Amino acid sequence: xxxxxxxxxxxxxxxxxxxxxxxxxxxxxxxxxxxxxxxxxxxxxxxxxxxxxxxxxxxxxxxxxxxxxxxxxxxxxxxxxxxxxxxxxxxxxxxxxxxxxxxxxxxxxxxxxxxxxxxxxxxxxxxxxxxxxxxxxxxxxxxxxxxxxxxxxxxxxxxxxxxxxxxxxxxxxxxxxxxxxxxxxxxxxxxxxxxxxxxxxxxxxxxxxxxxxxxxxxxxxxxxxxxxxxxxxxxxxxxxxxxxxxxxxxxxxxxxxxxxxxxxxxxxxxxxxxxxxxxxxxxxxxxxx
Numbered sequence: 001x002x003x004x005x006x007x008x009x010x011x012x013x014x015x016x017x018x019x020x021x022x023x024x025x026x027x028x029x030x031x032x033x034x035x036x037x038x039x040x041x042x043x044x045x046x047x048x049x050x051x052x053x054x055x056x057x058x059x060x061x062x063x064x065x066x067x068x069x070x071x072x073x074x075x076x077x078x079x080x081x082x083x084x085x086x087x088x089x090x091x092x093x094x095x096x097x098x099x100x101x102x103x104x105x106x107x108x109x110x111x112x113x114x115x116x117x118x119x120x121x122x123x124x125x126x127x128x129x130x131x132x133x134x135x136x137x138x139x140x141x142x143x144x145x146x147x148x149x150x151x152x153x154x155x156x157x158x159x160x161x162x163x164x165x166x167x168x169x170x171x172x173x174x175x176x177x178x179x180x181x182x183x184x185x186x187x188x189x190x191x192x193x194x195x196x197x198x199x200x201x202x203x204x205x206x207x208x209x210x211x212x213x214x215x216x217x218x219x220x221x222x223x224x225x226x227x228x229x230x231x232x233x234x235x236x237x238x239x240x241x242x243x244x245x246x247x248x249x250x251x252x253x254x255x256x257x258x259x260x261x262x263x264x265x266x267x268x269x270x271x272x273x274x275x276x277x278x279x280x281x282x283x284x285x286x287x288x289x
Contacts (some may be wrong), residue, residue: 206248
């Protein structure tokens with residue numbers, strides 16, 4: 001717009017710095033207005049249509065530069081948020097937080113998943129052998145190795161509690177062959193422990209693993225101020241019970257996991273196990289690897 005007589009314009013609001021003539025052009029992006037670029041003169045002059053056209057071109061280029069700067073800043077901010085979040089939750093959950101779409105959802109829903117529990121045997125007595133700083137250092141190395149294996153097989157690390165790991169296969173991202181992936185993860189976890197280049201970890205972190213599968217409720221569960229993405233159901237309790245029974249280096253699975261993977265892996269029948277809340281005993285199998 002061209003206003004060659006500012007003082008005579010009905011929109012004019014008196015101020016200390018008088019402007020007698022001005023010319024302005026909008027700064028607009030593809031999706032939203034950014035602002036206005038204005039040129040003013042303290043003398044009464046006549047701006048022309050050609051000058052307005054030139055200012056409009058300049059405004060368009062400026063708007064494009066500003067929009068690119070905003071997009072770049074937002075991208076950097078998103079990467080910082082993503083990097084910080086991935087210290088605590090898996091990349092699948094982070095992706096769902098940043099952009100909820102596709103097969104990733106944090107809303108509570110029923111889902112067929114495989115649940116893996118792992119725990120270091122006799123960890124409490126092991127803790128007494130080390131200074132706290134050394135113990136934390138060894139635990140961090142152990143968790144780094146274990147989480148790498150879980151992520152490699154498309155698992156989600158649901159919780160790290162003390163020395164225990166809880167992993168999900170099939171939530172929040174839907175994947176196929178969850179039982180097969182869970183067993184492959186467990187086997188690779190046990191083998192990775194034996195290959196960790198720190199003798200103390202290899203000798204003192206024997207790990208028992210339990211796996212179960214079935215339909216559970218997964219999603220954000222908690223209060224409005226604090227929520228955890230987690231799984232709830234009988235199969236979670238069964239996997240936890242199997243883990244508590246497994247010796248160091250042992251992998252125990254439920255009948256459901258066995259039935260879907262018996263043609264892929266070798267098993268030994270472990271026996272019947274009573275699980276709290278279940279009237280019937282659960283049939284358990286040991287994975288041979």
